[in-house]
Amino acid sequence: MDFLGTALHQFVDILSRAGWVEVIDVVVVAFILYQLLRLVRGTQAMQLIVGLAVLGLIAVISIRLHLILLGWLFQTAAPYLVITIVVLFQPELRRILDQVGRIGHLGRPLSAFNPQLFNRAVAEAIRAADRLASRRIGALVAFEREVGLEDYAATGVRINGELSSEFLQSIFFPNSPLHDGAVIVRGNTILAAGCLLPLADEATVRERLGTRHRAAIGLSLASDALVLVVSEETGSISVVENGRISRNLDSEGLRRRLLGGLEPEGGGGARTHLLGWRLTGPKP
Numbered sequence: 001m002d003f004l005g006t007a008l009h010q011f012v013d014i015l016s017r018a019g020w021v022e023v024i025d026v027v028v029v030a031f032i033l034y035q036l037l038r039l040v041r042g043t044q045a046m047q048l049i050v051g052l053a054v055l056g057l058i059a060v061i062s063i064r065l066h067l068i069l070l071g072w073l074f075q076t077a078a079p080y081l082v083i084t085i086v087v088l089f090q091p092e093l094r095r096i097l098d099q100v101g102r103i104g105h106l107g108r109p110l111s112a113f114n115p116q117l118f119n120r121a122v123a124e125a126i127r128a129a130d131r132l133a134s135r136r137i138g139a140l141v142a143f144e145r146e147v148g149l150e151d152y153a154a155t156g157v158r159i160n161g162e163l164s165s166e167f168l169q170s171i172f173f174p175n176s177p178l179h180d181g182a183v184i185v186r187g188n189t190i191l192a193a194g195c196l197l198p199l200a201d202e203a204t205v206r207e208r209l210g211t212r213h214r215a216a217i218g219l220s221l222a223s224d225a226l227v228l229v230v231s232e233e234t235g236s237i238s239v240v241e242n243g244r245i246s247r248n249l250d251s252e253g254l255r256r257r258l259l260g261g262l263e264p265e266g267g268g269g270a271r272t273h274l275l276g277w278r279l280t281g282p283k284p
Helices: 002-017 020-040 044-064 068-088 090-100 115-134 165-171 211-222 251-262
Strands: 139-143 157-162 182-186 189-195 226-230 237-241 244-246 270-272 278-280
Touching: 044 068, 068 090, 115 139, 115 165, 115 226, 115 237, 115 251, 139 211, 165 189, 211 226, 211 237, 211 244, 226 251, 237 251
Parallel strands: 139 182
Antiparallel strands: 139 226, 157 189, 182 189, 226 237, 237 244, 270 278
16 A cells, blocks of 8 residues: 555655646657557457566565565566567567658558459459359469568569459469469459468467468468458358458458548548558549
8 A cells, every 4th residue: 555655645745746747758758659559459468468467566566675685686587587578479570660661652552552452353353253262273363562572572463463363263263373372462453362371479479270260360460451261171261361251251341341441431532541541542
């Protein structure tokens, strides 16, 4: 109780001396922390953050209670904390740096978004997925959003062709050279095919999944891509986003999932950019 009373007294004292500069400082830091939590929400990093918070609480308690051995252990391990954070949160740090590097015109311009071409591309992808699923032909299609997928496109064969149902079906046709890889789509263009995607760690996946689904989860955790998966074993259609799988989608469910995940908010004149800010731009 004495500890809580002292902490409350210090908090009130700080608030009484805070000016506008301090208030702005706190608001900015709180906003950044909130956006970082949004970025890791639903991923394995959230569990790691909780674990680090528990360790930090134990360290504070050990110092307050003068637990010499436990306090010495935490003080000795403190210098290695930065290296540990970099190793544990590598995918999340990469996503943050990638999004920060896409401020303004440095990123992929979304102001040129064409609703007609977009709807046509979604219709073609759905038609291809239905036909592939009916014949139980596996497929893996990654739709690029804000975070660029050039690194993964470089691992496959460059296509740069207009997306069509027939094109996708020919790529994933059994025994074709590009059948086992992933197709990366930017807008209504097939950027590359036969691409290699990062597989999700076994600790991240809590159920038994095939290679395509693990690759879809791995890419969705490393970027903000929306990934379409057609199972070769069951013929079911799934969509993966932020490590979460929406299973057994029919044509209408797939259409809602793709339109909701790929279309910039507010139609053609609005787009979501860095840290979730909603920006407005000129209509095409």
